[in-house]
Amino acid sequence: MSDKTVVLTGITTTGTPHLGNYIGAIRPSIIASENSSVQSYYFLADYHALVKCHDPERVHQSSIENAATWLALGLDTNNAIFYRQSDIPEILELNWMLSCMTAKGLMNRSHAYKASVADNIESGEQDPDKGINMGLFTYPTLMAADILMFNAHQVPVGKDQTQHLEMTRVIAQRFNHHFGDHFQIPDIVLGEEGAVLPGLDGRKMSKSYNNTIPLFLPEKKFRKMIMKIKTNSLEPGEPKDPEGCTLFAIYNALATREEVADLRVRYEQGIAWGEMKQFLFEYLNNIFSGPRERYDALIENPSQIETILVRGAQRARDYASPFMQRLRHATGIRPIQ
Ligand code: TRP
Numbered sequence: 001m002s003d004k005t006v007v008l009t010g011i012t013t014t015g016t017p018h019l020g021n022y023i024g025a026i027r028p029s030i031i032a033s034e035n036s037s038v039q040s041y042y043f044l045a046d047y048h049a050l051v052k053c054h055d056p057e058r059v060h061q062s063s064i065e066n067a068a069t070w071l072a073l074g075l076d077t078n079n080a081i082f083y084r085q086s087d088i089p090e091i092l093e094l095n096w097m098l099s100c101m102t103a104k105g106l107m108n109r110s111h112a113y114k115a116s117v118a119d120n121i122e123s124g125e126q127d128p129d130k131g132i133n134m135g136l137f138t139y140p141t142l143m144a145a146d147i148l149m150f151n152a153h154q155v156p157v158g159k160d161q162t163q164h165l166e167m168t169r170v171i172a173q174r175f176n177h178h179f180g181d182h183f184q185i186p187d188i189v190l191g192e193e194g195a196v197l198p199g200l201d202g203r204k205m206s207k208s209y210n211n212t213i214p215l216f217l218p219e220k221k222f223r224k225m226i227m228k229i230k231t232n233s234l235e236p237g238e239p240k241d242p243e244g245c246t247l248f249a250i251y252n253a254l255a256t257r258e259e260v261a262d263l264r265v266r267y268e269q270g271i272a273w274g275e276m277k278q279f280l281f282e283y284l285n286n287i288f289s290g291p292r293e294r295y296d297a298l299i300e301n302p303s304q305i306e307t308i309l310v311r312g313a314q315r316a317r318d319y320a321s322p323f324m325q326r327l328r329h330a331t332g333i334r335p336i337q
Helices: 019-033 046-052 055-073 089-099 104-108 111-122 137-150 159-179 219-228 246-254 257-268 273-300 302-331
Strands: 004-012 037-043 082-086 155-159 187-190
Touching: 004 019, 004 046, 004 137, 019 037, 019 055, 019 246, 037 046, 037 055, 037 302, 046 055, 046 137, 055 082, 055 089, 055 273, 055 302, 082 302, 089 137, 089 159, 089 302, 104 111, 104 137, 104 155, 104 159, 111 273, 137 159, 155 159, 159 187, 159 302, 219 273, 273 302
Parallel strands: 004 037, 004 155, 037 082, 155 187
Antiparallel strands: none
């Protein structure tokens, strides 16, 4: 086996990729995959999407958009293994094995599940489990299967996912303790600080707040979006504070130190909001116009995307399938003779 560091992360296919995804996950993941001592596994977590989204068109469309986005932004799929979770049946098989090694009490403590119960109680529901499906309840075991299937060393995720990784570690340790040392215990790699980007209204950019800036809108629409970003009512010429300013935060996440320092000066000098918005639009458009062309070409020819994903799944299964045989053997699921 190779001694590369295995880096793995999943993308839930429920939404359209936005600037926050780019800065928090896509860009750092693509950069990590270019390191020759890393083997990366990046996948569309379409089974996870089914937990919260029961609109088939949306799940399908989001899979296309997410795949096209990562490819358009330069993910090299000769290097990174890029696949769809649902193309790897071994993951579901492992999910079952892990479920049987997971204490129900551990799942009871899951933040995502507890938050839904708390919402029900708060809104005076009779049944605290109303609207909660088993997929949500056992979400962490499926995520553990995603990770342990490929013996990932590192799993870069946002803060909201750290509990899932702690659970993965607990589940893996329990399995190893009982059946032998099969799983790598993964490390949690928290995204860079400042990776949380504000959205149109100044709150964290998130699908659930409906305040995202999609990455690959047509240029005119993209410009309109930037113009919509909320600012305060300070007039041109009045000094402005970069702290807490969404326009500044977006620029800060992408520009070099010197560029950011220059902009700071322009804030002090009282740059007009209109001018700042135009400046930010041009800056972003410059970064994304090349990828946008590639994205549009991929969306127009989705069979290209499919071919890449199918090949990624084959590579992933080259690892998963023999490993699953070993796990079956270890758990006693094996031929009589
Ligand atoms: N739950 C993750 C999210 O919503 C997506 C995901 C699914 C994932 N499986 C994973 C992330 C495995 C890391 C590793 O962001």
